[in-house]
Amino acid sequence: MKRPEVRTIGGIILIVAGLLFLLENLGVLRGAFALLWALLFGMGGGLFLYVFLTDRTQWWAIIPGGVLFAIMLVITLDRLAPNLSATWGGTLFMACLALAFGAVYLVAREHWWALIPCGVMFTIALVVALSTLGVERLQAGGVFFIGLGLTFALLALVPTREGRMKWPLIPAGTLAVLGLGVLVTTTAIMAYVLPIALILTGLYLIFRVLR
Numbered sequence: 646m647k648r649p650e651v652r653t654i655g656g657i658i659l660i661v662a663g664l665l666f667l668l669e670n671l672g673v674l675r676g677a678f679a680l681l682w683a684l685l686f687g688m689g690g691g692l693f694l695y696v697f698l699t700d701r702t703q704w705w706a707i708i709p710g711g712v713l714f715a716i717m718l719v720i721t722l723d724r725l726a727p728n729l730s731a732t733w734g735g736t737l738f739m740a741c742l743a744l745a746f747g748a749v750y751l752v753a754r755e756h757w758w759a760l761i762p763c764g765v766m767f768t769i770a771l772v773v774a775l776s777t778l779g780v781e782r783l784q785a786g787g788v789f790f791i792g793l794g795l796t797f798a799l800l801a802l803v804p805t806r807e808g809r810m811k812w813p814l815i816p817a818g819t820l821a822v823l824g825l826g827v828l829v830t831t832t833a834i835m836a837y838v839l840p841i842a843l844i845l846t847g848l849y850l851i852f853r854v855l856r
Contacts (some may be wrong), residue, residue: 682795683720690714697752702752711745734776739770755808757803783827790824 693710696703715738722737723730744767749759768789775785797817801810 679724683717683724686713686720687717688757691718701752704749704756707748707752708745711741711748715741715745734769736774736777739766739773743767743770744833755806756803757800760800760803761796764799768792768796783830787824787827790820790827792824794821794824795817795824 674806690710690713693706694712696706697710719730719734719738722734743763746759746763746766746768750763753759753796760768761838771792772785772789775788776782780788797813797820801817
């Protein structure tokens, strides 16, 4: 980054910081110090984004940039809407991290590994949201395992230089079965699934004997 650009950014930060403190001293705005931190985190995220935009090979800059932007959003939401932040702040933070890793894959398709943390972060965001809505922990745990299974299933569909990968199907199937098992055992469906499964198994055994 050129020296004049650094001076310009520094000048903008000082001007905004002065305005925030002035508004707080005048009683117009409360929590200006927290918003100043949000501004600094946002500027840091913007710097990483600038690094990527000026050189598309620097895809790694998207990750710290996304983290800093997520922190900025959470701090800002906490100051402007504290009740909303207490309820959805965690979901918003994890979703922003997922978007950062998803962006890494979109700009550099050879880095298919970025889909794993992307799927994990989105799954955690969904679990946190379900917990906020009052879903039981065990049921949310089942959703977590299913989400991880879908993440690995997605990897099996991703084209690579060596062709489509088959190994993700193993953890995908295992996690999906585990998640469905947790959901079944924690809901009223179990009262119907188990008897039906026994009946179908018995019919299959009788059919084998008759054949």
